[in-house]
Amino acid sequence: MKKVERIAIVGCGWLGAPLAEFYLEKGLLVYGTTRTPSKATLLAQKGVHMHLLNDFTDDLTWLASVDVVVLNIPPSSFGTEYPRFMTHIVRFIGGKTNVIFISSTSVYDNQNKVVNEDSTEVGNSARGKTVYAAEQELSSLLSTRLTILRMAGLVGNNRHPVKFMTGKNYPGKSEPINLIHLEDCIGLIDAVIENACWEETINGCTAEHPQKEEYYTWAAEKLDLTAPIFNTEKTTFKIISNEKSSNLLGYIYRYNNPFDFPL
Numbered sequence: 001m002k003k004v005e006r007i008a009i010v011g012c013g014w015l016g017a018p019l020a021e022f023y024l025e026k027g028l029l030v031y032g033t034t035r036t037p038s039k040a041t042l043l044a045q046k047g048v049h050m051h052l053l054n055d056f057t058d059d060l061t062w063l064a065s066v067d068v069v070v071l072n073i074p075p076s077s078f079g080t081e082y083p084r085f086m087t088h089i090v091r092f093i094g095g096k097t098n099v100i101f102i103s104s105t106s107v108y109d110n111q112n113k114v115v116n117e118d119s120t121e122v123g124n125s126a127r128g129k130t131v132y133a134a135e136q137e138l139s140s141l142l143s144t145r146l147t148i149l150r151m152a153g154l155v156g157n158n159r160h161p162v163k164f165m166t167g168k169n170y171p172g173k174s175e176p177i178n179l180i181h182l183e184d185c186i187g188l189i190d191a192v193i194e195n196a197c198w199e200e201t202i203n204g205c206t207a208e209h210p211q212k213e214e215y216y217t218w219a220a221e222k223l224d225l226t227a228p229i230f231n232t233e234k235t236t237f238k239i240i241s242n243e244k245s246s247n248l249l250g251y252i253y254r255y256n257n258p259f260d261f262p263l
Helices: 017-023 037-047 061-065 079-090 126-145 182-194 213-221 243-249
Strands: 006-010 030-036 051-053 068-071 098-104 146-151 153-155 177-183 200-204
Touching: 017 030, 017 037, 017 146, 017 182, 030 037, 037 051, 068 153, 079 098, 098 126, 098 182, 126 146, 146 182, 153 182, 177 182, 177 243, 182 200, 182 243
Parallel strands: 006 030, 006 068, 030 051, 068 098, 098 146, 146 200, 153 177
Antiparallel strands: none
16 A cells, blocks of 8 residues: 555635644644635635635646545535536546545435435435535546545534524424534544545434434534524434444544534
8 A cells, every 4th residue: 555645635624624734733744725815814824835716727737647636625615517527537536646635414315214325215305415416426536546525514713503503493403413523534534545445425413313302402502602493393304324324434433423523
């Protein structure tokens, strides 16, 4: 297995920026992209080789020299052009470069049961369909050099869903929730690279799935926010299995229950 010395984080946002700093601390040569000049300057001062990336015209030739690319751009940035932009990026990488695509568990349909990486029903949301299309395009192009990490709802570093839910009304009071902490997002990415675990699709999510009303009422109280109101029972839902991430990667989650997340 070739030692990874150069890594590119395409999309240095909520996850990408701390991921870049994580690999700087490990001694890797780290490249990154952002749309924001001020963020590029800040990360460059920390040692990341930064590039601005806004559209199809930006220079990506520098990607040819890296060992691993982490594709971490949210679909909201490019709409229906998202799958095409993801494949556009990887056409600049070297023939031996591996890619981790940060996907989403929104690709799974609400089947009112536990879903895992073998579940084939695609969700009906526009986001889910767009992300799944990007997965398919990348898989066709990269084959054995791609691993897809499907992350559940993202929490950490001052980000928490309840902050956007405060005081609002929601259905599904007893629906199970699917979340993952930032530290485990980074841990899973690193586990894929350390284990050279390519040509896989892996979920990232806590093992525990508390009910919406119970968890978000508790989180709102902890954050001194007005709790959201849940006025109906379960509608349609899914429970994301994280067994493959634990069994295949040997990964031990730092936070395997949302009630353990630091708030």
